[in-house]
Amino acid sequence: MRIKLHVWRQSSRSDKGHMETYELDNVVAEMSFLEMMDTLNEKLTVEGKEPVAFDHDCREGVCGMCSMVINGEAHGPKSKTTTCQLYMRHFDDGAEIFIEPWRASAFPVVRDLVVDRSAFDRIIQAGGYISNHSGPKPDPNSIPIEPNLAETALDAATCIGCGACVAACPNGSAMLFTSAKVSHLGMLPQGQPERFDRAKSMVSQMESEGFGSCRNYAECEAQCPKGISIAFIGRLNSDFLKASLVEPIDRRGDMKAQ
Amino acid sequence: MLTLDSKTPVAPIEDAWTYHKNNNLRLVGPKNRTKYKVIVVGSGLAGASAAASMGAMGYNVECFCFQDSPRRAHSIAAQGGINASKNYRNDGDSTWRLFNDTQKGGDYRAREKNVYRLAELSTSIIDQAVSQGVPFAREYGGKLANRSFGGVLVERTFYCRGETGQQLLLGAYSALEEQIAAKKVKMHTRHEMLDLVVVDGRSRGIVVRNLETGEITSHAADAVVVATGGYGNVFYLSTNAKGCNVTANFRAYRKGAGFANPCFTQIHPTSIPASGDYQSKLTLMSESLRNDGRIWVPRDADEKRAPKNIPEEDRYYYLEERYPRFGNLVPRDVAARNAKDVCDQGLGVGPTGYGVYLDFGAAIQEKGIEAVKSKYANLFEMYQRITDDDPVETPMRIYPAVHYTMGGLWVDYNLMTNVPGLYAIGESNFADHGANRLGASSLMQCLADGYFIIPVTIGDFLSRQESGEITTDHPAFQETEAAVKDQINKLLAVKGTRTAQSFHRELGKIMWEHCGISRNKESLEEGLRKIPALREEFWRDLKLPGHPEELNQSLEHAGRVLDFLDFGELMCRDALLRDESCGCHFREEHQTPEGEAERNDEDYAFVSVFEYKGEGNEPELNKEPLSFEALPLAARNYKT
Numbered sequence: 001m002r003i004k005l006h007v008w009r010q011s012s013r014s015d016k017g018h019m020e021t022y023e024l025d026n027v028v029a030e031m032s033f034l035e036m037m038d039t040l041n042e043k044l045t046v047e048g049k050e051p052v053a054f055d056h057d058c059r060e061g062v063c064g065m066c067s068m069v070i071n072g073e074a075h076g077p078k079s080k081t082t083t084c085q086l087y088m089r090h091f092d093d094g095a096e097i098f099i100e101p102w103r104a105s106a107f108p109v110v111r112d113l114v115v116d117r118s119a120f121d122r123i124i125q126a127g128g129y130i131s132n133h134s135g136p137k138p139d140p141n142s143i144p145i146e147p148n149l150a151e152t153a154l155d156a157a158t159c160i161g162c163g164a165c166v167a168a169c170p171n172g173s174a175m176l177f178t179s180a181k182v183s184h185l186g187m188l189p190q191g192q193p194e195r196f197d198r199a200k201s202m203v204s205q206m207e208s209e210g211f212g213s214c215r216n217y218a219e220c221e222a223q224c225p226k227g228i229s230i231a232f233i234g235r236l237n238s239d240f241l242k243a244s245l246v247e248p249i250d251r252r253g254d255m256k257a258q
Numbered sequence: 259m260l261t262l263d264s265k266t267p268v269a270p271i272e273d274a275w276t277y278h279k280n281n282n283l284r285l286v287g288p289k290n291r292t293k294y295k296v297i298v299v300g301s302g303l304a305g306a307s308a309a310a311s312m313g314a315m316g317y318n319v320e321c322f323c324f325q326d327s328p329r330r331a332h333s334i335a336a337q338g339g340i341n342a343s344k345n346y347r348n349d350g351d352s353t354w355r356l357f358n359d360t361q362k363g364g365d366y367r368a369r370e371k372n373v374y375r376l377a378e379l380s381t382s383i384i385d386q387a388v389s390q391g392v393p394f395a396r397e398y399g400g401k402l403a404n405r406s407f408g409g410v411l412v413e414r415t416f417y418c419r420g421e422t423g424q425q426l427l428l429g430a431y432s433a434l435e436e437q438i439a440a441k442k443v444k445m446h447t448r449h450e451m452l453d454l455v456v457v458d459g460r461s462r463g464i465v466v467r468n469l470e471t472g473e474i475t476s477h478a479a480d481a482v483v484v485a486t487g488g489y490g491n492v493f494y495l496s497t498n499a500k501g502c503n504v505t506a507n508f509r510a511y512r513k514g515a516g517f518a519n520p521c522f523t524q525i526h527p528t529s530i531p532a533s534g535d536y537q538s539k540l541t542l543m544s545e546s547l548r549n550d551g552r553i554w555v556p557r558d559a560d561e562k563r564a565p566k567n568i569p570e571e572d573r574y575y576y577l578e579e580r581y582p583r584f585g586n587l588v589p590r591d592v593a594a595r596n597a598k599d600v601c602d603q604g605l606g607v608g609p610t611g612y613g614v615y616l617d618f619g620a621a622i623q624e625k626g627i628e629a630v631k632s633k634y635a636n637l638f639e640m641y642q643r644i645t646d647d648d649p650v651e652t653p654m655r656i657y658p659a660v661h662y663t664m665g666g667l668w669v670d671y672n673l674m675t676n677v678p679g680l681y682a683i684g685e686s687n688f689a690d691h692g693a694n695r696l697g698a699s700s701l702m703q704c705l706a707d708g709y710f711i712i713p714v715t716i717g718d719f720l721s722r723q724e725s726g727e728i729t730t731d732h733p734a735f736q737e738t739e740a741a742v743k744d745q746i747n748k749l750l751a752v753k754g755t756r757t758a759q760s761f762h763r764e765l766g767k768i769m770w771e772h773c774g775i776s777r778n779k780e781s782l783e784e785g786l787r788k789i790p791a792l793r794e795e796f797w798r799d800l801k802l803p804g805h806p807e808e809l810n811q812s813l814e815h816a817g818r819v820l821d822f823l824d825f826g827e828l829m830c831r832d833a834l835l836r837d838e839s840c841g842c843h844f845r846e847e848h849q850t851p852e853g854e855a856e857r858n859d860e861d862y863a864f865v866s867v868f869e870y871k872g873e874g875n876e877p878e879l880n881k882e883p884l885s886f887e888a889l890p891l892a893a894r895n896y897k898t
Contacts, residue, residue, distance in 0.1 A: 028536070045757045045801060050804055051811070058334065063335065064330060081643070087644070118326070128435060139385060153393040184391065
């Protein structure tokens, strides 16, 4: 296969960046998209040029590290598929492929296709956990959980934190990511004590990171490699609304967990 | 000569851990904990759980990972589940049974009190994870569900669909983020540990590279915990994530920590084969497929027909023919060795000739398409996504792949290496799996180490030390920093013609050929000649683009390949000296007529621990003898 690539090149955070064009003629259909990028980088290195920096790690669709906008879509044309699980057979011989980093002001470009997603970690720090220490805990079967509820919580917990939802959203909103964590924990009995506080503080952190608001475009769901449902956004809105109706009590800083 | 005091408590095995905690371990009081700084390198299940637990206790923790977030670590990819001897099924499970299965599965090459402790802590791990909100599968009544997993007679595996590792890691990650928010843990993402700083024989801190800016910095601490996982990527192709490497472990080894059993590598029989030279990693398919699939290759090496057009008589069902009693369900290692054997004979299938068919045709005929599909739907989908072949229409192609490494830094019962103040936990250490790890046991070990063992044992060491005696102003830090920078500059100065990737690939081929599924003396010796030659070429012909002070992924990779080159040699050495077959280490010279591993307990019931003796010198072998008091030695036998 022959392909023509247009790749975003940006040497550092402060660099303006530009698209550059490369041609590859030794691509085979069985290659994964990232193996095609490896091939490009080998070629560039041997030619004495700078290879394209991109994030990747597990290459089996679960670590959430890979992050490319391919022909305008986060993770490329195949639905429910991460960039690393995309194969060149999904492209035609002679195809022209545009590769860009996640585009969102809350995800500044670090270099080429690598972006800074630490805002997601800070949203989790704002309450995406059940306050807990390590040590003896009650037996799990002492708190039965309805299996459908556990499964729905797992549907939300399946989020890999890649950021495709933000890249896909015309507003650069992180609502799908935030709602997935709020829903996962908020549905389970263990997560009840901090449920409303969690919804409020995570949303507030999300806003302060510079993510946009949700306008129900639903592009996030369409481009999410794990197919996380926007129904969770509804859940978050409901919890957030309830949280806003009660008097704010911020005791988190004064209370010792367990 | 290393001092290898295992510090195993002198108490009956059932009470050993409790006895140890009550009688041998000193504690650090809550008010004093903030004075002690602990560095955790790695943020997978072991690292994140350790950092979160110690942070919550009040220690001053700093955690480092090379990814952009601690949630990315490769623990996330574990699919199957996590063992715990809860005995919820009332099927006779117990701590003793889990201990027994783990020790037997490891072919008696682990320290038995460590293994017993692991089994003992298994149930607390499930409690801990559930309390964090890990959504384990539940039954209709809302109680936790279980499934059974390879080679055991009870149902003790807890799971979240096929993403148990992900959910457990997210649990540990959320606990870690809680401590980061509470300012108990300071997280350094996109930082890679490049060396350990040792002063007067004691671990005092690390030198890291900021992967975004290239800046080299020193970090001093009262204790350093290495939790950087396994080194399967020494084979280039493995089921490990691309970033997994041996550098932190290997640098610790070069600074005096003993490296134990480096040659113990687990190879999984059913992975999707490589499709070409550009292949970058391998993806595992669950072993359960062997329950319904028949494994075969064409009898004729020149076979050109599509698999479904090859008639029965021209198919070589080699496992069924060679092992009539067990057929396709022979143990992992036997299945893996035979696949390699037929492919080496030129009978392999697929574009590279390194693959065998796993055929569901017979099962579909017998049970119907729907029955087979319902059992394996997600696996079939995963296979089709990667290969574009539908396993219902045409047989799957599979091939063995490197999956897990049992070897690692030598640690005592407290998980401390022989370098005081340096700990190793999770896959980084050698401790609990012996020569072979049972399925669903790796997640268990990482979390036992991180949540329950290290938070207690580290206090014993710290309570005996003054805090913060040595800061980064100490000349040892400057020297180590200078050495790290020097190596980076040397790598960039080679200015040859070959990429780090191409050297890594070549090393992987050497390791696979000479130190892979089966090993023998001549081949290992040949490997030991090839690796130094490749290293020489690496230093002569490496081509690295870019600069040291920027995000430079080629530079990161080159440093890891360099350590893999040295480490590969150590693996071959270990495999050569272990003149027996045990667990995953199969020496062709030692096998039963049926091709089973033949252990030699008289001469090799020890942990081989290598001691670094300087550049260019042979490492020295130390031995920790293993004793088997609770569970007497028995032959590994999966036949009766």
